[in-house]
Amino acid sequence: MRAFVSRDMASVGLGADEVAAALIAAGVEVVRTGSRGLFRIEPLVEIETPDGRVGCGPVAADEVAAVIDGTHRNRIGDVAKLPFFASQQRFTFARCGIVDPLSLADYAAHGGWIGLDRARRAPPAEVVAMVRESGLRGRGGAGFSTGIKWQTALDAPGDAKFIVCNADEGDSGTFADRMLMEGDPFCLIEGMAIAGHAVGAARGYVYIRSEYPFAIETMRAAIALAAERIAPFALEVRVGAGAYVCGEETALLDSIEGKRGQVRAKPPLPAIAGLFGKPTVINNVLTLAAVPFILANGAEAYAAIGFGRSRGTMPVQLAGNVRNGGLYEIGFGVTLGELVDDVGGGTESGRPVRAVQVGGPLGAYFPASMFDLPFDYEAFAAAGGLIGHAGVTVFDDGVDMMRMARFAMEFCAAESCGKCTPCRIGSTRGVETLDRIIAGDRPDENVALLRDLCDTMRHGSLCALGGFTPFPVLSALDHFGEDFGAADIAGPVE
Amino acid sequence: MKTEDPRIGRVRALAAAYHAPDGLLPLLHDVQAAFGHIDDIFVPAIAEALNLSRAEVHGVITFYHDFRRVPAGRHVVRLCRAEACQARGARAIEAAAVERLGVAMGATRADGAVTLEPVYCLGMCATGPNALVDGVPVSRIDGARLDRLAAEILA
Secondary structure: OEEEEEOOHHHHHOOHHHHHHHHHHOOOEEEEEOOOOEHHHOOOEEEEEOOEEEEEOOOOHHHHHHHHOOOOOOEEEOHHHOHHHHOOOOOOOOOOOOOOOOOHHHHHHOOOOHHHHHHHHOOHHHHHHHHHHHOOEOOOOOOOEHHHHHHHHHHOOOOOOEEEEEEOOOOOOOOHHHHHHHHOHHHHHHHHHHHHHHHOOOEEEEEEOOOOHHHHHHHHHHHHHHHHHHOOOEEEEEEOOOOHHHHOHHHHHHHHOOOOOOOOOOOOOOOOOOHHHOOEEEEEHHHHHHHHHHHHHOHHHHHOOEEOOEEOEEEEEEEEOOOOOEEEEEEOOOEHHHHHHHHOOOOOOOOOEEEEEEOHHHOOEEOHHHOOOEOOHHHHHHOOOOOOOOEEEEEEOOOOHHHHHHHHHHHHHHHOOOOOHHHHHHHHHHHHHHHHHHOOOOHHHHHHHHHHHHHHHHHHOOOHHHHHOHHHHHHHHHHOHHHHOOOOOOOOOO | OOOOOHHHHHHHHHHOOOOOHHHHHHHHHHHHHHHOOOOHHHHHHHHHHOOOOHHHHHHHHHHOOOOOOOOOOOEEEEEEOOHHHHOOOHHHHHHHHHHHHOOOOOEEOOOOOEEEEEEOOOOOOOOOOOEEEOOEEEOOOOHHHHHHHHHHHHO
């Protein structure tokens, strides 16, 4: 008998290792996969049968006998038929949770390397054109056209060029990069090799945050296994050291160079003068991992899905106090309410949803009254927020939004690289100002001061850390003013 | 002449694997893995090996949260305090962890039994509150789970 059990870090956090050990002790052959992406059913065990895989979950280690004899109380059947999975459009995450992440045979059998082979038969400019026509935009949050970025690097003169993958996924509420690296690492490797061919880079780096030990181990093993397949392109993992700001692309480049992870002024763009001063394509994990699909299936197939100028799919991450938390890949245009209420099933606590933070610590908090907002870069920007890396963190009515606004400033103060004043000093002043509001000290005056400070940080900071910290703070004020006590939360006084 | 701390020779041996300044972060990770922390007395040897100034090495060590200049406790609990875990009750769990482990957040117990540290997101955001306990992920931490963890750690 063969069974599939996830070794995704979140599954292991829920006891998947103990379940796998119990199955092995019972004589079952166990294949460790990535996670399918619905954590309510983890640890999930899928048994191989002539009619396909039959899933049970969640399963405890002392329940494996019931899984083996087919009587487990949490028997699901075909996991892919659950509404959570059946309604997804999995372009990037098609293999995650199904294949053995470190099996080259599995990868090839599930459509792997088709994109790279196709790319290498075409001239670089043609590959870049395909990526541009797909409409793919940077999935790290900025939403910049990947094709234009690649074209800039291709056109830039240079004896050496680099591909850098930003796997410093520090936003709370996001885990798609981690899941992909742990569950389908060859997909990212293939995307990076395609990028290398497209812009003429021979070497690439994957910069992974140290908080992701499983992803580091899996990526290193996968790179060693795929080295021959992607040669002459060569890849290396670099490990971060607990600095959130290194998710900013220029800080990340400085960190790879062995320096403090401080933000660089732009221009020059990294595509022209990036790592070690050479032309560098730096893209997020999800951006690079979307590329094999585009090359294999054509730009049109990717661009056919989406909304407005946001083309293709987004691996949305449902997080926080949500019943069906996990990875939900879907075309742009799905509304926030559909994600939270229909897919997510509301809060896990069963209490009403009060606030949803989209896009990590720098994203805005939205109330349920804004749930008709479509998932689209432009629509979220117009609503005073951002999609970011598509983390959707749900809070129930127990949340104190004044505390969350303070936390946003506190986090910025802890993680500021220190290079620019609005972020370095502004965040600390923001914490102090919020502390005065919390203490009831001249609340009206201090809220006005806080808004003014946010304006300075927004327009005066060098990067998104200081520049976007005002989003959670201002959205808390604007949509949840009742949490700010006696303060008159209206806009800045003239 | 003062005898050199024998650990410095081991730091030099680790540094031999790196030649350019961009080897600094990987080397610091290696040194911390070998000794549990990066002692200030290692800095000159690291700087010399990579042709950097001591100030540059010191600047990098102190910039990154991961690098320790003093040893940690025998056990290290890295408890997430980011938004998604807060949405699932992490503030209360943090308060309870401080009480049951007998150590302040960000500190090491006087008897060296445990270090409690904040971490801002482990990427397990649908099943918090989360922690890494000696590198092992632990999810859905509630009072009972915390009691078991504290009992194991302080045993």
